[in-house]
Amino acid sequence: MLREALVVIDVQNDFCPGGALAVADGDAILPAVNALISRFDHVALTQDWHPAGHSSFASSHAGKAPFDSVTMPYGEQTLWPDHCIQGTPGAEFHPGLVWTKAELVIRKGYRTAIDSYSAFFENDHTTPTGLAGYLRERGIEAVTLCGLATDFCVAFSALDAVAAGFKTTVALDACRGIDLGGSMSAQLEKMRQAGVTLV
Ligand code: VGL
Ligand code: ZN
Numbered sequence: 314m315l316r317e318a319l320v321v322i323d324v325q326n327d328f329c330p331g332g333a334l335a336v337a338d339g340d341a342i343l344p345a346v347n348a349l350i351s352r353f354d355h356v357a358l359t360q361d362w363h364p365a366g367h368s369s370f371a372s373s374h375a376g377k378a379p380f381d382s383v384t385m386p387y388g389e390q391t392l393w394p395d396h397c398i399q400g401t402p403g404a405e406f407h408p409g410l411v412w413t414k415a416e417l418v419i420r421k422g423y424r425t426a427i428d429s430y431s432a433f434f435e436n437d438h439t440t441p442t443g444l445a446g447y448l449r450e451r452g453i454e455a456v457t458l459c460g461l462a463t464d465f466c467v468a469f470s471a472l473d474a475v476a477a478g479f480k481t482t483v484a485l486d487a488c489r490g491i492d493l494g495g496s497m498s499a500q501l502e503k504m505r506q507a508g509v510t511l512v
Contacts, residue, residue: 388437
């Protein structure tokens with residue numbers, strides 16, 4: 314039997330209704346996410362964890378507004394409202410997330426100059442977070458992903474997981490997306506093409 318892990322992406326206050334970068338209905342996934350957590354033997358969480366003044370914040374770029382984009386040394390970067398600032402309530406896991414069972418929390422986006430959507434790599438697609446090594450060292454061969462947001466952090470994580478050789482599934486009923494300029498359908502198609510199982 315394949316050894317499997319669940320990776321729960323960014324179920325944090327700022328991505329839920331009332332938060333700084335609220336995903337529509339983000340908190341509606343909690344029952345489905347918690348049901349997955351109870352089913353899996355191995356659970357890891359990610360936590361978007363930015364220093365104040367992070368380069369992915371529109372407020373760090375004169376004349377730019379949230380959801381504009383800029384060219385960074387590592388490529389195109391969408392700009393966001395200030396969100397998930399280290400140590401703030403917005404960066405905490407949603408109070409309805411039953412996270413106590415998690416074996417690992419991967420924090421990402423903690424370096425000012427570079428964003429990190431994926432649980433596996435920063436947005437330069439070369440700096441690893443260490444998650445692939447952790448999973449491999451523990452003998453995990455298959456990962457299921459859920460969380461927020463489907464078309465950003467979940468999709469980037471799923472594409473990196475499948476590229477790293479993990480059998481990869483995304484549990485769509487336990488995800489919600491931002492859908493910026495058609496990003497939802499584009500990312501779903503990209504995941505399908507890459508061999509990610511969408512359920
Ligand atoms: C995310 C935008 C900025 C996400 C994180 O979790 O999908 N999106 N930071
Ligand atoms: Zn972020």
